[in-house]
Amino acid sequence: MTQARNILFVALTFMYAACASEPKVDETPEQKEERAMDEAAACDPLVGEFRDLMVDYEKALGEMVAAKKVDAARQEELATKAKDLSDRIEARGEKALGVKCWSEFNTIGKTYGPRIMKLGIEVAMMEGGMQGMDPALMEQLQKVMQ
Numbered sequence: 149m150t151q152a153r154n155i156l157f158v159a160l161t162f163m164y165a166a167c168a169s170e171p172k173v174d175e176t177p178e179q180k181e182e183r184a185m186d187e188a189a190a191c192d193p194l195v196g197e198f199r200d201l202m203v204d205y206e207k208a209l210g211e212m213v214a215a216k217k218v219d220a221a222r223q224e225e226l227a228t229k230a231k232d233l234s235d236r237i238e239a240r241g242e243k244a245l246g247v248k249c250w251s252e253f254n255t256i257g258k259t260y261g262p263r264i265m266k267l268g269i270e271v272a273m274m275e276g277g278m279q280g281m282d283p284a285l286m287e288q289l290q291k292v293m294q
């Protein structure tokens with residue numbers, strides 16, 4: 149059940165980030181992701197670190213799903229780091245980071261959050277970690293994944 153709680157926490161963190169405001173620009177998802185990565189690299193080092201962690205997190209979960217083998221220690225490490233970085237960035241806030249970096253932090257969360265959540269749920273299902281979860285909550289998570 150710890151894995152399910154970690155997935156839920158990460159999912160809620162990313163859903164929070166997705167609710168934050170971001171300038172609306174007509175871009176393809178690929179262009180938006182590329183812009184976010186380029187701009188985040190020029191921001192506060194924490195935002196760049198967060199971006200790199202999200203890339204690693206998605207890759208690690210994808211590898212677990214592909215191998216059909218869960219590395220619980222690695223998953224826990226990534227979830228803990230994601231929470232820590234997210235908390236540290238949020239503690240600094242928009243004023244300290246600047247609008248551009250704050251926006252990039254939110255864009256990174258919007259870009260990687262749904263992917264990581266989907267893969268995390270797949271990993272949890274592989275190990276039976278979603279059993280016993282509130283069915284209504286599970287349904288909401290599945291809707292967000294679509």
